[in-house]
Amino acid sequence: MKLIYFAWVRERVGKAEEELDLPAEVRTVRDLLVWLKGQGDGYEAALEHPEAIRVAINQEHSRHDEPLAGAREIALFPPMTGG
Amino acid sequence: MKLIYFAWVRERVGKAEEELDLPAEVRTVRDLLVWLKGQGDGYEAALEHPEAIRVAINQEHSRHDEPLAGAREIALFPPMTGG
Amino acid sequence: MTARIEVRIQTEDFDLSAEVSALLAGLSDTGAVVTFSGLCRSEDGALAALELEHYPGMAETEIRRIADEAAARWPVTALCAIHRVGRIAPGENIVLVIASSTHRQAAFDAAAFLMDFLKSRAPFWKKEHLRDGSEGGWVDAKESDEEALRRWS
Amino acid sequence: MTARIEVRIQTEDFDLSAEVSALLAGLSDTGAVVTFSGLCRSEDGALAALELEHYPGMAETEIRRIADEAAARWPVTALCAIHRVGRIAPGENIVLVIASSTHRQAAFDAAAFLMDFLKSRAPFWKKEHLRDGSEGGWVDAKESDEEALRRWS
Numbered sequence: 001m002k003l004i005y006f007a008w009v010r011e012r013v014g015k016a017e018e019e020l021d022l023p024a025e026v027r028t029v030r031d032l033l034v035w036l037k038g039q040g041d042g043y044e045a046a047l048e049h050p051e052a053i054r055v056a057i058n059q060e061h062s063r064h065d066e067p068l069a070g071a072r073e074i075a076l077f078p079p080m081t082g083g
Numbered sequence: 084m085k086l087i088y089f090a091w092v093r094e095r096v097g098k099a100e101e102e103l104d105l106p107a108e109v110r111t112v113r114d115l116l117v118w119l120k121g122q123g124d125g126y127e128a129a130l131e132h133p134e135a136i137r138v139a140i141n142q143e144h145s146r147h148d149e150p151l152a153g154a155r156e157i158a159l160f161p162p163m164t165g166g
Numbered sequence: 167m168t169a170r171i172e173v174r175i176q177t178e179d180f181d182l183s184a185e186v187s188a189l190l191a192g193l194s195d196t197g198a199v200v201t202f203s204g205l206c207r208s209e210d211g212a213l214a215a216l217e218l219e220h221y222p223g224m225a226e227t228e229i230r231r232i233a234d235e236a237a238a239r240w241p242v243t244a245l246c247a248i249h250r251v252g253r254i255a256p257g258e259n260i261v262l263v264i265a266s267s268t269h270r271q272a273a274f275d276a277a278a279f280l281m282d283f284l285k286s287r288a289p290f291w292k293k294e295h296l297r298d299g300s301e302g303g304w305v306d307a308k309e310s311d312e313e314a315l316r317r318w319s
Numbered sequence: 320m321t322a323r324i325e326v327r328i329q330t331e332d333f334d335l336s337a338e339v340s341a342l343l344a345g346l347s348d349t350g351a352v353v354t355f356s357g358l359c360r361s362e363d364g365a366l367a368a369l370e371l372e373h374y375p376g377m378a379e380t381e382i383r384r385i386a387d388e389a390a391a392r393w394p395v396t397a398l399c400a401i402h403r404v405g406r407i408a409p410g411e412n413i414v415l416v417i418a419s420s421t422h423r424q425a426a427f428d429a430a431a432f433l434m435d436f437l438k439s440r441a442p443f444w445k446k447e448h449l450r451d452g453s454e455g456g457w458v459d460a461k462e463s464d465e466e467a468l469r470r471w472s
Contacts, residue, residue, distance in 0.1 A: 004374070006372060006374055006442065006444060007372055007444035007446070007457055008457045056374070056377055056442070059374070059376055059377035059380055059381075060377075061381075061440070075374060075377070075442075077374070077442060077444065078444065078457065078460070079439075079459075079460030080438070080439060080440065080441060080442055080443055080444065080460065081438075081443065081444050081445045081457070081458045081459070081460050082371070082373070082402060082413075082414070082437060082438060082441050082442070082443025082444070082445070083357055083402075083413070083414050083434060083437045083438035083441070083443070087221070089219060089221055089289065089291060090219055090291035090293070090304055091304045139221070139224055139289070142221070142223055142224035142227055142228075143224075144228075144287070158221060158224070158289075160221070160289060160291065161291065161304065161307070162286075162306075162307030163285070163286060163287065163288060163289055163290055163291065163307065164285075164290065164291050164292045164304070164305045164306070164307050165218070165220070165249060165260075165261070165284060165285060165288050165289070165290025165291070165292070166204055166249075166260070166261050166281060166284045166285035166288070166290070181336050182335050182336040182339060182354075183334050183335040183336040183337075184336075186335060186356070190358075194360065194361035194364075194409060194410060195360055195361065195363070196358060196360070197357060197358050197359075197360045198355065198356070198357060198358070199354075199355070199356040199358065200353065200354065200355050200430075201335075201352075201353065201354045201356075202351065202352070202353050202423065202426075202427070203339070203351070203352040203354075204350060204351060204423070205349060205350050205351070205352065206350075207347065207348055207349070207350045207421070208347035208348065210348070211347075256347060257347060268360070270355065270357070270431075270434060271467070273355075274355070274427065274430075274431050277353075277427075278423075278427050281423060314424070
């Protein structure tokens, strides 16, 4: 699975993107955030407050209860501050 | 008294402005509209519907029940269509 | 906060970018700028030109009064209103309103307020000249423009 | 009515007049044009620059989706959104939205709608760089921006 990070999520994780094999039991966005948080200090820092993280699947905004089925690209980022 | 006319009021009256001596009994804006309507065909055409005419006294919007006392310049015109 | 206020009535056209730049020069706390441009429509090709008449003196005073009220209601950093008079061809500018503020909602509201009141309270009148050479007559005031004022009271 | 829609993300600055002219070319039934420019504030002189990051691909798609929704809700003739990315100095443009219509209220509403959703739904992030050389950190999202969306639902 291709994971992409933006803004302070990217800075804390320490990379802009990566390919990860997700365990079979990681089925929803929320599962992913919980699992990812356990993958090391950078992830722990980035996902300290997982409920604050916004997620896009295949470049579309997704709720935390949505399934990952069909995902090719998952992006994690803070609330947006453009405009 | 200096009277000024704009837009189709000006066209129907046939002049842009004039000096008129108002009779003593012409005390309010409404009095003026009624009196002026009787001053000839152009005035009659311009003031056919006196309630539609907007009036400014000394360059400030005035209601039809306002007194003319203190007026130096009275303007009569149709509802505004700028912008 | 004292807002910078600029009011002009002129026959010449104006440039949007130039007016915004001039108005905002030195206002470094401005984060939001809303402009409204009113253009002469072609009326499906029937219109040759609009002729704009105004009440000199009162027009400037009345627009400035409206701008002062907008500046009292919203925390704007600057307001500008430019209204053209004379003959205006389809596609040309008739009016420009600019409102700037620290944040966007005040800029949007002040610009909409200024336009709504300018439409129904500033002494300007439009006459149509048609392409077939005839006079299209004076444009009628719209009830919808009077209604637009009510939301601000 | 099919509205003309233009969406761009770019590092270069843009010119307000040039963008409006290009967007409206040939649209002779447009009588009202509203623009919103978002500028980088100086924060009382403390800010050296903002750094704008975005999610390439998704950012364009998301803004276009918001513009399509605005065009479905209001009778606009054209909509444009330009968002800059990279390093932006105080006083410079960050974002431009243009909405045009036959009448003014649709243009005002569509522009405000586009800005409100662009702020909270388009994937852009701002980081502050301060004049004293330090990083001011990532700008926090504002609850007021989320609230601004509610008036449209």
